[in-house]
Amino acid sequence: MIDVSIIIPTYNRVQFLGPAVDSALAQGDGIEVIVVDDGSTDGTAALLARYGDRIRVVRQANRGPSAARNLGAEQARGDHLFFLDSDDLIEPGAISPLLAAAEALESVQVPFGRASIIDEAGRPSTGVAYGYPHLEPGHRLSLADLLTGVMPLCLPLLQRERFLAAGGLDPDLRLGEDHELAIRLHDAGLRFVATGIPVIRVRVHGKPRLSGGDDRAFARQLLRVWQRVSGLVRDRPDFDRRAREALSRVIWVAGRDAARAEDREAAEALFGLARELDPRIERISPWPLRLASNMLGPFRAERFASVLKRLRLV
Known part of the structure; x- marks a missing residue:
């Protein structure tokens, strides 16, 4: 058996x-x-x-x-x-x-x-x-x-x-x-x-864990999965404030990942989805990044932060 x-x-x-x-x-x-x-x-x-x-x-x-x-x-x-x-x-x-x-x-x-x-x-x-x-x-x-x-x-x-x-x-x-x-x-x-x-x-090793994965599609996969998850839970009775804030947080982080992958369209779609779920989502970012996001928008702020990190200025 x-x-x-x-x-x-x-x-x-x-x-x-x-x-x-x-x-x-x-x-x-x-x-x-x-x-x-x-x-x-x-x-x-x-x-x-x-x-x-x-x-x-x-x-x-x-x-x-x-x-x-x-x-x-x-x-x-x-x-x-x-x-x-x-x-x-x-x-x-x-x-x-x-x-x-x-x-x-x-x-x-x-x-x-x-x-x-x-x-x-x-x-x-x-x-x-x-x-x-x-x-x-x-x-x-x-x-x-x-x-x-x-x-x-x-x-x-x-x-x-x-x-x-x-x-x-x-x-x-x-x-x-x-x-x-x-x-x-x-x-x-x-x-x-x-x-x-x-x-x-x-x-944990240096090789991709995805079978046949294509790193160039990374940001688009992030967008696809979080759009899908958001669509699944939006109308559920247990999609309460805590659940909404949790989902907004992980989608915002996904937007940051997409920005680092230099996919502006996917990043801005993710940032927009996160803000739709929780208009105060940017509070999870450090204050310098929040300030830059307010001035430049979250995608440009993340790209700017990435450049500074490469230059070891932050």
């Missing part, structure tokens, strides 16, 4: 893929490991062949991580899905307690664990926190919680049927696709519940 299908999408990650697969196989009985090769051109096929029938391999032409994960979910035989990026590692023995947590919760509740950071060599490292590490076990995420942070797909244990019923991940999104899915699942009545279980080690 298969309880959990561990799905690993991969694209030209042969240097990290083996340890990822090994960490999945080490989870014990009741699991299957499905690797979706998203059109790799390196030694991925040869590496996967060494595992024989210990894993299932599905191949497709390069269509991006969302399409690869969706294909893995369609092929899965487990009642639950756990998604593992091919450069990360599942913590030893993580799946069993996560499954026990799922079985103890109501059917509309989704347990999620915690992540730690490792460097390229697999050593413990520091970095941006993933998920919601500050929440106590048992905390059920509100819409404002979801909008304040990001629910990475590597943390929850999802029911396969509910994932498929929600339509899976949007294959057109190569950035923020997991966050957009989490909002849709919340909209469908599911509630994410913190467990405190260490489930994943996220590897």
Whole structure:
């Protein structure tokens, strides 16, 4: 009997893929490991062949991580899905307690664990926190919680049927696709519940984490995902002031990222969306940047700040 299908999408990650697969196989009985090769051109096929029938391999032409994960979910035989990026590692023995947590919760509740950071060599490292590490076990995420942070797909244990019923991940999104899915699942009545279980080690390295990602499309992807999320939540009864301010804040930060990527159209659209949600959003910026934004507009202010930083004047 298969309880959990561990799905690993991969694209030209042969240097990290083996340890990822090994960490999945080490989870014990009741699991299957499905690797979706998203059109790799390196030694991925040869590496996967060494595992024989210990894993299932599905191949497709390069269509991006969302399409690869969706294909893995369609092929899965487990009642639950756990998604593992091919450069990360599942913590030893993580799946069993996560499954026990799922079985103890109501059917509309989704347990999620915690992540730690490792460097390229697999050593413990520091970095941006993933998920919601500050929440106590048992905390059920509100819409404002979801909008304040990001629910990475590597943390929850999802029911396969509910994932498929929600339509899976949007294959057109190569950035923020997991966050957009989490909002849709919340909209469908599911509630994410913190467990405190260490489930994943996220590897930070110099290579892009996106399958087939194009850095030039970064700003447009930011705009697309936040327009989509904004459209999903605007009419929800729980889109209260806290949720509105949280969404405005993350969209404003996305606008700053788009400005740094020198995409004026995307940046100004994001700044405008953030202001629409919260007209006082600029208060989150340091006062010199607020002053420059009032004089020059937020896009020019961010570009000016970037120049000063390059010159090491700020």
